[in-house]
Amino acid sequence: MHQGVVAIIGGGPSGLLAALTLAREGIQTTLIERNPSVGSKLLLSGGGQCNLTNQATIEELLTCYGDNGSFLRDSLTLLPPNKLMSLFTSMGLPLVVKEEGRVFPASHKASDVVDLLYQECLKARVTFKLNTKIESVEHNNATFTLKMGTKEEHYKTLLIATGGATFPHTGSQGDGWRFAKALGHKIVPVHPALSGVRLINSPLTSCSGITVEEATISFNKRQFSGPLLITHRGLSGPLILNASRYFSREQSIKISFLPNPDGVEDRLKKLSAQKGASQLATLIHQLGLPTKLVSSILEEGKIDGRRKAAEVGKKEIKKVVSLLTQMELTVSLKGALKGAMVSGGGVALEEVDPTTLHSKLIKGLFFAGEVLDIDGDSGGYNLQAAFSTGYTAAKGIARLYH
Numbered sequence: 001m002h003q004g005v006v007a008i009i010g011g012g013p014s015g016l017l018a019a020l021t022l023a024r025e026g027i028q029t030t031l032i033e034r035n036p037s038v039g040s041k042l043l044l045s046g047g048g049q050c051n052l053t054n055q056a057t058i059e060e061l062l063t064c065y066g067d068n069g070s071f072l073r074d075s076l077t078l079l080p081p082n083k084l085m086s087l088f089t090s091m092g093l094p095l096v097v098k099e100e101g102r103v104f105p106a107s108h109k110a111s112d113v114v115d116l117l118y119q120e121c122l123k124a125r126v127t128f129k130l131n132t133k134i135e136s137v138e139h140n141n142a143t144f145t146l147k148m149g150t151k152e153e154h155y156k157t158l159l160i161a162t163g164g165a166t167f168p169h170t171g172s173q174g175d176g177w178r179f180a181k182a183l184g185h186k187i188v189p190v191h192p193a194l195s196g197v198r199l200i201n202s203p204l205t206s207c208s209g210i211t212v213e214e215a216t217i218s219f220n221k222r223q224f225s226g227p228l229l230i231t232h233r234g235l236s237g238p239l240i241l242n243a244s245r246y247f248s249r250e251q252s253i254k255i256s257f258l259p260n261p262d263g264v265e266d267r268l269k270k271l272s273a274q275k276g277a278s279q280l281a282t283l284i285h286q287l288g289l290p291t292k293l294v295s296s297i298l299e300e301g302k303i304d305g306r307r308k309a310a311e312v313g314k315k316e317i318k319k320v321v322s323l324l325t326q327m328e329l330t331v332s333l334k335g336a337l338k339g340a341m342v343s344g345g346g347v348a349l350e351e352v353d354p355t356t357l358h359s360k361l362i363k364g365l366f367f368a369g370e371v372l373d374i375d376g377d378s379g380g381y382n383l384q385a386a387f388s389t390g391y392t393a394a395k396g397i398a399r400l401y402h
């Protein structure tokens, strides 16, 4: 029986960097990818421009992966953003750092990142098996058997780098979780992260396309602030994307459309005292909200915004303030996974060694990238995690062979 040395399932950023690192260590490596080419999701990243990391310190980075960030400490220390950036520049890919520390290829072409990784892997003699979908994985007698159509292949070591289950047309369809489960690993229930949400009974349907510069949402003792985008079916924008990993399938939230919600009542009363002849809606607009949004909010409270501000009583002002700063909405994540940028949940971290990404259950089995129960904020953190875990898994595998 022919037995290969290392098989990597998945030609995304984590699998590609792992393959390159292993091959450069002189370890025979086969990368298996279901698509005719590698890096389909990487090509879409950053709107095709690829925000490949963020120029942040490790301590800052660790706060960008929700409650599971600490698992990444070793991987991020082994391959921090500055080392990842040097790696790319040393291979001939100039980079630029943009607002909020976001790092892109200077060409702003994700395809340059994919091509570079693929070409460097070929140079390092990685064997690629493209157009090859792994159907199932078995482990017997210290050997992994990978089934593909009518064929099967055997390897001593296996790295599962199959990604999550968002944008499934890119090839990431949750297969890695199925493999991990069959091998005895626990899978934390999968949910959309970095996702827009639908609103149930939305009072904001006519506000589609409006951006609120600084909104705040609160739910389950958590609070998030940032730019909010109202969409035709619900809510999106950085505020919602970063909060979405914590939403339950149907989540009640309170939303403030204005910054410093505690001061809104005083600000509105002051404006009303100064400009009592103005319409109530005009004064609310002057607090910094688009007219259309003001109309929808007042309509929701059945308040006539055309009335003169001086004629609006204290009780009604309080009601307006409550709608502006504590509107209660229900958001839904139903059907959101496919369109989310990242999957939350995945291979349970307590069964994986964070320093090597070696399974604690099966010798020779490793995990990297989004298949793990890791998801980051938007800003280059997910690709950094994919690259760092791919690199760390490769170093972990290399330890078995040197």
Ligand SMILES: Cc1cc2nc3c(=O)[nH]c(=O)nc-3n(C[C@H](O)[C@H](O)[C@H](O)COP(=O)(O)OP(=O)(O)OC[C@H]3O[C@@H](n4cnc5c(N)ncnc54)[C@H](O)[C@@H]3O)c2cc1C
Binding pocket: 009, 010, 011, 012, 013, 014, 015, 032, 033, 034, 035, 038, 039, 040, 041, 042, 044, 045, 046, 047, 050, 051, 052, 053, 132, 133, 134, 135, 161, 162, 163, 164, 166, 167, 170, 171, 172, 173, 175, 176, 340, 341, 342, 368, 369, 370, 371, 379, 380, 381, 382, 383, 384, 386
């Ligand atoms: C639209 C979009 C934009 C994004 N932009 C950014 C960004 O700018 N910055 C950022 O940090 N993150 C971004 N992300 C997230 C980031 O792209 C992912 O987190 C990252 O690609 C995960 O890398 P991975 O290697 O774990 O998996 P993937 O990139 O998903 O790669 C997994 C690979 O495994 C292959 N595969 C799966 N199952 C099998 C099988 N059974 N047999 C063979 N092959 C298989 C798939 O075909 C795929 O090529 C974005 C995501 C999306 C959807």
